[in-house]
Amino acid sequence: MAFYIARRILLMIPTLFGILALSFLIVQFAPGGPVERVLAQMQGQDSGATSRFGGGNSAIAAGRGGAASEFSGKYRGAQGLDPKFIAELEKQFGFDKPPLERFWLMIRNYAVFDFGRSYFRDAPVLQLINEKLPVSMSLGLWMTFLSYIISIPLGIAKAQREGEPFDTWTSAVIIIGYAIPSFLFAILLIVLFAGGSFWQFFPLRGLTSDGFADLSLFGKIKDYLWHIVLPVSALTLGAFATTTFLTKNAFIDEIRKQYVVTARMKGLTERRVLYGHVFRNAMLIVISGFPGAFISAFFTGSLLIETIFSLDGLGLLSFESTLNRDYPVVFANLYIFALLGLAINLLSDLTYAWIDPRIDFETRET
Numbered sequence: 627m628a629f630y631i632a633r634r635i636l637l638m639i640p641t642l643f644g645i646l647a648l649s650f651l652i653v654q655f656a657p658g659g660p661v662e663r664v665l666a667q668m669q670g671q672d673s674g675a676t677s678r679f680g681g682g683n684s685a686i687a688a689g690r691g692g693a694a695s696e697f698s699g700k701y702r703g704a705q706g707l708d709p710k711f712i713a714e715l716e717k718q719f720g721f722d723k724p725p726l727e728r729f730w731l732m733i734r735n736y737a738v739f740d741f742g743r744s745y746f747r748d749a750p751v752l753q754l755i756n757e758k759l760p761v762s763m764s765l766g767l768w769m770t771f772l773s774y775i776i777s778i779p780l781g782i783a784k785a786q787r788e789g790e791p792f793d794t795w796t797s798a799v800i801i802i803g804y805a806i807p808s809f810l811f812a813i814l815l816i817v818l819f820a821g822g823s824f825w826q827f828f829p830l831r832g833l834t835s836d837g838f839a840d841l842s843l844f845g846k847i848k849d850y851l852w853h854i855v856l857p858v859s860a861l862t863l864g865a866f867a868t869t870t871f872l873t874k875n876a877f878i879d880e881i882r883k884q885y886v887v888t889a890r891m892k893g894l895t896e897r898r899v900l901y902g903h904v905f906r907n908a909m910l911i912v913i914s915g916f917p918g919a920f921i922s923a924f925f926t927g928s929l930l931i932e933t934i935f936s937l938d939g940l941g942l943l944s945f946e947s948t949l950n951r952d953y954p955v956v957f958a959n960l961y962i963f964a965l966l967g968l969a970i971n972l973l974s975d976l977t978y979a980w981i982d983p984r985i986d987f988e989t990r991e992t
Contacts, residue, residue, distance in 0.1 A: 873912050
């Protein structure tokens, strides 16, 4: 197993390199860029996150040179600006270097988790991610945890009662919940329980109250849980549908196999058959979906949920950075999530071997 783990860790290196290389290549051909964003705002055509240059009346005055700029064909909006001013902008964003050199510098820095500074937020990228990470981690971990502790027992119960009324009406409820987009359910929760039109049981904004630092340990836990009830509920509603049906079908498939019939003929109780024999085999396919479920918690629906509940997390940060061409933040998020996904996939394989010792990854063909 140690050899398998070492091999998987080594394979992460070319995988991460390929992801970053492909993304970097796409960015080179993508229209727009940080320089054009600055130029657009200077001309009053952009009100994005380029506020760092927003008060630059003096910069505009200094940048206008009257003569045609040599960059007019390279950057939209560069007409009439001093070439020296455009060159300074390129140097500011690192575009004065050839693409291959910029890519090599990025790879070298990312290897030691040096993500540089944000173009438009005037802060280190790692600091921005650390500030936003608790919000996304809270939503992702709670959503994944709740969806699995609901899905697995419910899927087992549905498999045991296949075709019975319990199976039918729970399937109907799950399908309806899955069909409702998380952001619509979030709005419904706000209307019902956050002072929209009916009751005001839960807060509408943020993960903590204003006086959070002054609360006791128990008070901080209570305040935190009080704030995440609505956003986590909105995310979890449709999250457990797939896992529930996957668990049900996996158990039904295993229950119909010959070894289960043999175990019953030996006089084993139904509970012993179900949890002593079927559970280990059926759960393998359920566990295979855990990495995807965990990672998707940061992407699917998180942006809208963060916006609706005023949660400043990684989803909102990534979205705004992509719109504003804040490449250091975009690539850092991509790198971290890719690395996290690869690590969780490895953890998932190790969990396979823990649940079913018959699985030996070292001897299988690759």
